[in-house]
Amino acid sequence: MPERKTIEKAKQDKRQGKSASTQAGEFVKEQIHHVREGRHGVRSTKQAIAIGLSEARRSGVDLPAPKPGRASAKTRAKAEQDVRKGDEAPHKKSATRSRATKTALKREGKSGASKSALAAHAKTAAKRRSAADRSAAARKAARTKGAAGRSAAAKKAARTRAANRHA
Known part of the structure; x- marks a missing residue:
């Protein structure tokens, strides 16, 4: 069961016109937090994300x-089931x-x-996307950043390039 705070943040994201995946990100973040504080564990990063998306x-x-x-067909079937459950009126869950x-x-x-597991997952997920896809996402991010944000990002990129030149 997601916390009220998480549902509120997702609703706020919706009011601000943010995408569904951004809204769902709040639920994924909550799951990561639950694992880190020891409320429960996960077999993999992918499982933590799957639980968060299901709750969303x-x-x-x-x-x-x-x-x-x-x-996979199994994953799609579960996601479709979750979507249907989201449309229904809430009912009592089985305690058992x-x-x-x-x-x-x-x-x-x-x-x-862990930070390293999340970083590894992000890297493999990015690798599955095409260069054009990643470039388009970066351009969109730059548009929503604002002048100060773009300037800071450009400075950081310049530092990264300089550091990688010497490596």
């Missing part, structure tokens, strides 16, 4: 299931099932939410 869909975030070919899930997650490790 069930909380009514307008995040569609992945298109065929982008994820909820407890079983939590117990199973408690047996898992905490390293899936």
Whole structure:
């Protein structure tokens, strides 16, 4: 069950006109936080993200299931189920099932939410995207940054280039 604070942040993102994936990011962030504070574990970074996306869909975030070919049939079916649950009126959850899930997650490790694990996951996810895709995302980010942000980013890029030249 997502915390009220997380749902509020997602609603605020929606009011500000941010994308569904940004709204869902709040739920993913919450899961990472739960693992780090020891509330439960995860087998991998991917599992923490999957739990967060599932909670987002069930909380009514307008995040569609992945298109065929982008994820396994099982993953798509689960995402579609979550979307349907998000459209329904809330009902009482099974305490037995909820407890079983939590117990199973408690047996898992905490390293899936470590900074290095998240960085490795981000790197592999980026590698799967085309150069044009990544470039378009960077251009869009630059547009929303503002003048001061762009200036700071340009200075940082210059420092990175200089550091890599000497390496």
